[in-house]
Amino acid sequence: MAESLRLPAEEKYKEELDYLKSIDNAPKPFQWNLSANMVRIFILGSTPADNMEREIPQKWFGDKSLVERSIVTLASDRGLLLIGDPGTGKSWLAELLAAAICDNSTQVVQGTAGTTEDQIKYSWNVSMVIAKGQSHDSLIPSPIMRSMATGTIGRFEELTRCTSDVQDALISILSEKYVSIPELKDGNVVFAQPGFNIIATANSRDRGVNDLSSALKRRFNFVRIPIVTNKKAESDIIHFRTKELLKRHNFDYNVSNSLLDILLQTFNDLRETSAAANSDDEKLESALSTAEQIGVLEDAILHSNFFERELTSKVLASSLIGSLVRRNPEDVSFMNKFWNNVVEKRKTEKEEAKDTEAAKEWEDFLNAGNSTMEVMK
Template sequence: MTLSKSASTENHLRLHAEQQFAHELEALSQVDERQKPPNWKLSPWAVKLYLLGGTLDDGTEITAKYIGKERLIEIAIATLATDRALLLYGIPGTAKSWVSEHLAAAICGTSTLLVQGTAGTDESALRYGWNYARLLAEGPSPAALVESPMIDAMRTGRIARIEEMTRIPSEVQDALITILSEKSLPVPELNSEIQAVKGFNVIATANNRDKGVNELSSALMRRFNTVVLPVPDSFDDEIQIVQSRADQLGRALELPAEKPALEEIRRVVTIFRELRNGVTEDGKTKLKSPSATLSTAEAISVVSNGMAMSAYYGDGELKAGDMISGLTGAIVKDPVQDQLVWQEYLQTVVKERDDWKDLYRASRDFSG
């Protein structure tokens, strides 16, 4: 596997996983002598190590892309080595897209065979479309066929990704059934079919919180093995995730700020976990929960926004005043209900904690 970071990627705001971590994938491929499923770049052992992190015998550090239950990643990888597709399911912000991208990068070397699910996604995004100029001039022909990322994955034996599958209309979702069960795609206009090459599979993501979600049919669900990605169980795990990702984003955006102080990250994670769980960490005070999911991804966003504030309008050191706008924006989605929840939390929890007085003052200044 040869993956190199070309000079042309230096100014890209966000690199694909296979570009950003090309050195890790290359290092793994050099030492990976275990059996690989057909057309896989790495063995299941190496894919797991890439996702969960570790140290190779030559000292190469493999960074953890996912911090959580090891067994979930093992199940996901094993599923993709079978004829069943993988559905990563859970509330927004639990790293479903992140895990999907890194699984595809490690298994087939590319994460870009992607279909983004929306209410406007039609069958051509999952199957094929037509170049209508050529279709009118020449009639149906292979040259007039516009192939989807799904067809590309089928022809080359790689992983296709479908993001937010429950946002796709139900009748369009059903276009997947033949692909997943028969591993082929009929093209009746050409009196032919496209047959999948070994190594082809699909990773889909879906969440159970968005309004207007289209439920997956039982026929489609039977073609998937579902892995539910939860919010981090451990307080320390969530802190580690936020710290690592905020640091990566800070470097990618070239923010002229210091690394976020661990204590500030602990406060953000504490607030999110307490409001999410409806009780303070010590279990003594019950709390109302806001309508927002308050995911780990949103905590990362709060810290990153605070870093930008401190870099450009502060002294470069992350402080309570830099974070308060991001915190308020993440928590208060409903201007009436959530505002009451947040104000009550500020008065009953934040105000009473001696080492949180600066956060309380910042909230007063921000709202006042």
């Protein structure tokens, strides 16, 4: 596991989870590994008021009430549905919750247009069925069925990407808490053990793709994860995630505050400009999420380490446009107008404020962006 490209949260933070478990004397719901408060501390980080011998760093950045509501929901009979725009940290929060509660975040069904009911319930080992017939040995349980049998958390990513008949397969699981296997004569019902629940995620931009039925909605508590607009919180998220992503390259993570301000301000301006657009053709296809900012910054840092001496506003501009411009000519046209209006305005503001250093960085950012777009036209 130590050589894996990406460890699951329960492996990555094993020492923290073991420590929290060793000091946790509070009552635990069902067979949870940690009490509700310790789950919250694992995700949101410890404070001096917690009186802990070691600090637990924050791993998910957002409104703490959303985390608390999620924890309470998972201790109830209702499933948890995390819904929000792409890149708002829904899957990351789901992984952290599952890791803290049951030490296993890998029981996941990835929802797509091709997801079948078998992937939610069970399937069969065809060769064993041909040789010996249908039996418990030839049964292949789904991740959801395994979580039912062990009383742990199952995860369902991108629920609204699945067709309605696949979604409906969850209704009986969430309400009746068992799965019938009519092909077997004995032991043909798998009952959910105490502690079982489901965390599902849904992309709010997929509304209308495969809407959830009223029956399924009633079996979930909805927790909406908003796009982070607070600069301080967004900066913390970017620092945290970028540092983790770059560990595999053994790079020193060093981004000046001025460059980070340019990135944050540009994304904020892009969101406002896109929100004011009258049609989809007049806005970027990108969701302009915090996750995309992290991707832009990671790309810029890698480029600067591989090919430049240092990270500059020129490299940042090239990475930003290269990452966000996906449609040609729509996105190129949008970005070109944005660059020569809003970015130009930011540079002028710094010049008028006599902030020579910042004005120079914005000017380099402006010129590099225009040069990058010239190649795309």
